[in-house]
Amino acid sequence: MAISTIFTDALVFVWDFFLTLTNIITPNLKAGHVVPSGHAGAAGNWPEYVPPGENDSRSACPMLNAMANHGILPHDGKNISFKLMNETVRSTYNFAPSFCYFVPNYIAGILKKDYSKDTFDLAEISVHNGIEHDASLTREDIFHEPDQGKPHVPFIEELLGSASGKDSKAEGSVLLTSDDLARYSAKRRTEAKARNPEFSLSKFHKTFGSSNSATLLRIFGGRVSDLRPFLIEERIPEGWEPSVQSRFGLTIAAFNFTVLPLESSTEKYVKQLTKESSNIQETSRVENYGATGVTETNIGSTNA
Numbered sequence: 001m002a003i004s005t006i007f008t009d010a011l012v013f014v015w016d017f018f019l020t021l022t023n024i025i026t027p028n029l030k031a032g033h034v035v036p037s038g039h040a041g042a043a044g045n046w047p048e049y050v051p052p053g054e055n056d057s058r059s060a061c062p063m064l065n066a067m068a069n070h071g072i073l074p075h076d077g078k079n080i081s082f083k084l085m086n087e088t089v090r091s092t093y094n095f096a097p098s099f100c101y102f103v104p105n106y107i108a109g110i111l112k113k114d115y116s117k118d119t120f121d122l123a124e125i126s127v128h129n130g131i132e133h134d135a136s137l138t139r140e141d142i143f144h145e146p147d148q149g150k151p152h153v154p155f156i157e158e159l160l161g162s163a164s165g166k167d168s169k170a171e172g173s174v175l176l177t178s179d180d181l182a183r184y185s186a187k188r189r190t191e192a193k194a195r196n197p198e199f200s201l202s203k204f205h206k207t208f209g210s211s212n213s214a215t216l217l218r219i220f221g222g223r224v225s226d227l228r229p230f231l232i233e234e235r236i237p238e239g240w241e242p243s244v245q246s247r248f249g250l251t252i253a254a255f256n257f258t259v260l261p262l263e264s265s266t267e268k269y270v271k272q273l274t275k276e277s278s279n280i281q282e283t284s285r286v287e288n289y290g291a292t293g294v295t296e297t298n299i300g301s302t303n304a
C-alpha cells in the first residue's frame with residue numbers, strides 16, 4: 001500500500017472519529033426524516049423501481065444495484081462518478097460522510113482509477129477479490145457464476161428463513177439477528193470451500209463480508225419483510241427509511257462494533273462446522289460407508 005493511501009486512510013479515520021463523537025452529543029434525526037428532504041426517498045417516497053434490462057450494468061453489491069434500479073444512480077449502471085456514489089450513498093442509506101468517501105475511494109484504488117476524475121460501470125466493481133469475494137450470502141461464487149450482478153435467490157431465502165428475532169414494534173414480524181448471520185455466513189464459508197476448487201477468502205475479505213452482513217442489521221434493522229424485496233429484487237420498499245438515525249450517519253468506528261463481533265462469531269461457527277464434518281468423516285470411514293461421507297446435506301443439517 002502506498003504511503004499516500006495510508007495517510008489518506010488515517011485522515012479519514014480521524015474524521016470518522018470526530019463524526020462518531022458528534023453523533024453521540026447531537027440529537028438523533030426524527031423518524032420519517034432520516035433521508036434529507038430534496039433527496040430521492042425523502043419521507044419514504046422512493047423513485048419508481050424498474051428491474052434491470054439485459055444491457056444494464058449491475059454489481060455484486062445489492063445496495064448499489066438497488067440505487068440503479070430506482071434511478072438514484074443511472075439506471076443503466078454505467079459511467080458513474082465516484083463523487084456521485086459518495087453523495088447518493090450518503091443520502092439514501094445514511095452512512096456517515098467518512099464512510100461514503102472511504103468506500104468509493106477504496107474502490108477507485110482497486111480499479112486503478114482517479115476518484116475525482118474517472119467514472120465506472122457497476123459490473124466493473126465485481127472484480128474478484130476487490131469488493132466481490134467468495135462465500136457471499138447473496139451470490140454464488142464467481143467460479144460457479146461468472147455474472148455477479150444477479151442475486152442467488154436460494155441463498156437469500158435460506159438466510160431469511162433462518163431469522164430468529166422478534167420485532168417488538170411490529171407483531172408477527174421477524175428479524176435477522178447477528179447470531180443468525182454468523183451461523184449462515186459460517187455455513188456458506190464451509191460449503192463454498194468444499195465445493196469451489198478455486199475458493200479463497202482472506203482475512204480482509206472475511207471482515208468485508210461481515211461488514212456487508214452488518215449492513216443488513218444496522219441500515220435495515222434486520223427486518224425480514226424489508227430485506228426480502230431488497231435482496232431478491234434489489235428494490236427499496238415503499239415508505240422505507242434507514243434504521244440508523246444518527247445525525248451524521250453510520251460511521252466506520254460505530255459500524256466496527258457490529259462488524260467485529262459478527263466476524264469473530266462467524267469464525268467460531270466455522271471451526272465448529274469443520275470439527276463436526278471431520279467427525280462425520282471419521283465415523284463414516286470407520287463404519288466403512290465410503291470414502292468421503294460429507295455431503296452438502298449433512299453439513300447443512302449440523303447448522304440447524
Ligand SMILES: *[C@@H]1O[C@H](CO)[C@@H](O)[C@H](O)[C@H]1NC(C)=O
Pocket residue numbers: 053054055
Ligand atoms: C442490448 O444490446 C444489444 C447489442 O448492442 C442490442 O442488440 C439489444 O437490442 C440491446 N437490448 C436492449 C433491450 O436495449
Ligand SMILES: *[C@@H]1O[C@H](CO)[C@@H](O)[C@H](O)[C@H]1NC(C)=O
Pocket residue numbers: 079081119
Ligand atoms: C460520462 O459522464 C460524463 C459526465 O460525468 C460525460 O461527460 C460523458 O460524456 C459520459 N460518457 C459517456 C460514454 O456517456
Ligand SMILES: *[C@@H]1O[C@H](CO)[C@@H](O)[C@H](O)[C@H]1NC(C)=O
Pocket residue numbers: 082083086087090097100101
Ligand atoms: C462527498 O459528498 C458530499 C455530499 O454528501 C460532498 O459534500 C463532498 O464534497 C463529497 N466529497 C468528495 C471527496 O467527493
Ligand SMILES: *[C@@H]1O[C@H](CO)[C@@H](O)[C@H](O)[C@H]1NC(C)=O
Pocket residue numbers: 013016207252253256
Ligand atoms: C475498524 O476495524 C478495522 C478492522 O479491524 C480496522 O482496520 C479499522 O481501523 C477500524 N476502524 C475504525 C475507524 O475503528
